[in-house]
Structures are given as C-alpha cells and as structure tokens.
Amino acid sequence: MSERSLRGTQLGSRSLESEQGVEPAPRQMVEYRCEDGHTFTVPFSVEADVPAQWDSGTHGIGVRVDGGEAEEEETKPVRTHWDMLLERRSFEELQVLLDERLEFRRAGGVTKGH
Numbered sequence: 001m002s003e004r005s006l007r008g009t010q011l012g013s014r015s016l017e018s019e020q021g022v023e024p025a026p027r028q029m030v031e032y033r034c035e036d037g038h039t040f041t042v043p044f045s046v047e048a049d050v051p052a053q054w055d056s057g058t059h060g061i062g063v064r065v066d067g068g069e070a071e072e073e074e075t076k077p078v079r080t081h082w083d084m085l086l087e088r089r090s091f092e093e094l095q096v097l098l099d100e101r102l103e104f105r106r107a108g109g110v111t112k113g114h
Helices: 002-006 081-088 091-106
Strands: 027-034 039-045 053-055 061-064
Touching: 027 053, 081 091
Parallel strands: none
Antiparallel strands: 027 039, 027 061, 053 061
C-alpha cells in the first residue's frame, strides 16, 4: 500500500521548496596554491577559521596564497598509564601495594581455578 501512495510523486527528484526569500550565508573565497603551481579557490563562511592548508583532491596539499600562517594548536602531552597512575598514588604507596600483592601471590592466594 505504501508503494502506491508514493507513485507519481517523483520523490527525491524535485524539491517542493522554492529559493524565494532565501539568502545564503556571507562567504569569503580563499585561494590556495599547490607545489606544482595549480591554484584553486575554496568558499568559506565569513565566520569560519580558515586553515593554512587545504587538499585540492587531485594536485595534493595547497597552501594559502594570501600568506595565512598555520596556527599551532596547543596540544597536551601524551599521558601514559604510568603517568595517570602516579597522579592518583605516590611511588611509595605503589611500592606498598606491590609488596602486598606479591606476598599474597607467594602465599598461594591466587590459584588457577579462581
């Protein structure tokens, strides 16, 4: 029944909305140049943070022609499991825990069946 109700509507091929009264967002055109000399422009919103590099898709990475410098993002140093463990416990506390677990293990506290 649902197949019949959609017949003849050309669903997906035509929009029922008009573009009357629709204003696109303000844009800026930014020009990029690849290493091989190929130049291309990319439209960005006026409010967008424009990247210093953009992939052209065919000629590789292009660099902004107007000289916009790449802003280095502040990155956090990679934290290892050991670093996070030391944030929660001191080295002395860890040594005590290790000694307790080793003593428990040597006393036969953990067997294969458990």
